[in-house]
Amino acid sequence: MDFDLTKEQEMIRKEVRTFAQKEIAPVAAELDESETFSSELTRKMGEIGLFGMFVSEDYDGQAMDYISYIIAVEEIARVDGSQAATVAAGNSLGIGPLYYFGNDEQKKKYLPKLCRGEALWGFGLTEPTAGSDAGGSKTTAVKDGDDWVINGSKIFITNAACEMTLGVTVQAVTGKREDGRPEYTCFIVEAGTKGFKAVPMHKKMMWRASSTAELYFDDVRVPHENILGKQGDGFHQMLQTLDGGRLSIGAMGLGGAQGAFEAALKYAKQREQFGQPISKFQANAFKLADCAMEIECARNLLYKACWLKSHKRPYEKEAAMGKLYCSELMGRVADHAVQIHGGYGLMKDYGVERFYRDQKLLDIGEGTSEVQRIVISRHIGC
Structure with missing residues (x-):
């Protein structure tokens, strides 16, 4: 068993993280407050190759493995759920059905623009x-x-x-x-x-x-x-599309949990009460320890599901597990992050309240948490 990422996957994480910090982080709160979809930012994400990541080069795709795509979504979600949603839906729900089920004429007509990030579907x-x-x-x-x-x-x-x-x-x-x-x-x-x-x-x-x-x-x-x-073939196409989409929703949960955790950890080390950083209090230290542990578990579960998909092996059960666990994990981590921030966690000047809000859709989109439990229970023979 090899748990190391490839050099290419590590490079993707580094490049997307740098992009997210430089281009998305400074404007995320403003775009959220004004409910503004940014075409400029979306095109920039297209320019660095965040659309069509798993599509062959014949249609201007990046021809990468699915784990690389999921890492990219994870890193965007670590900073902002809205932009991660644009990328995740653009790939899994927009590009995916056209690529997997379209004929060659349809692919040539639509995919190049979508893969270059010049248009959305x-x-x-x-x-x-x-x-x-x-x-x-x-x-x-x-x-x-x-x-x-x-x-x-x-x-x-x-x-x-x-x-x-x-x-x-x-x-x-x-x-x-x-x-x-x-x-x-x-x-x-x-x-x-x-x-x-x-x-x-x-x-x-x-x-x-x-x-x-x-x-x-x-x-x-x-x-x-x-x-x-x-x-x-429509119903079969939709079910297969949702299976892949669940992996990207899982990536949004994983990335959002990571971002909320990092914000809480940073704040806990800086904020002092009773003469010491609040990270030294066991109540907070244990919250942060639980977050770190669960994020590690979530990443391994989600990456395994992606590995199965990349190797063309059955992954429906693992996709449901990954989506369910990562989605609900972000809820727990965001809740801890707000609690650690105290009253400041309820203010829009601090990003954790946005993580807290953005998480809820993950329990609903691409099949609710209840539906995921139905899918899993059927796979284990219930």
Whole structure:
């Protein structure tokens, strides 16, 4: 067993950490406060290769292994959840389905711009009444000659309503299977298509500087060649996409936990009470020790899941475990960080309150914590 990262992976961690500290950290609080999605910052992340990291060079990707991609997300999340969300969703949910299921023509048309960070792509699954129950989607697509006509809506879709959005992948019901269950198919819908509207969502508690949208499809007509993969493969495509996406959500939890821990440790060493740094008090020292231990456990669990994926081995159970553990870990660490900061931890001048807010979505997105426990329990035979 070899727990060492490769030289390339170590270099990626160093370069992304430097970028995050230099480019993201100085503006993160301001962007969060104003709920501003930064195209400039997103393009900078594209320039250093943070999009299309696992995509082959044929489509202007970086052709890296999945652990390298997860390390990059982790390091961005260590500084800011909003920018990490842009990268994670841009890769796992935007680029991923097009790369894994698209035909060569579709890949050549869309992937180069997305991999260079010149544009973003959304992943339309969640609906107002269909979240964890992805099979409850009500958006429909009806064949009309050589076209498909899409009607319905989606909600909470990342990267889908900003000036960089090139289009979205949308799952729709296209009929019934032989067993009577709905047939799902994924379609490519470009921004600007008649009848398609993307509306930015504001007043969010978390990820306030990322792009979140409601999508509306009103007799949206797309050609048959806009089907992603094959008709009827949509549900399988979405499940496979979510498996990979869970790894990136896990990376956001791991990176956020690391950032909150480092902030708490630094503050505890500087803040004095009763004539000594508060890090010397056992109550705080034990909190920090627990954080350090759990972060180490989380990193090993998540990296193993990524290793399995990179080696084309089954990883669904480990992805669910990694997503669940890392997400909930960040909640525990952020809570300890705020407590160690005391009253200052509740103020926006200190970054730990942003970690505290940003964490909550990790318990919900890419399958709730409850759903992850269902997935794990099924894999262990319950």
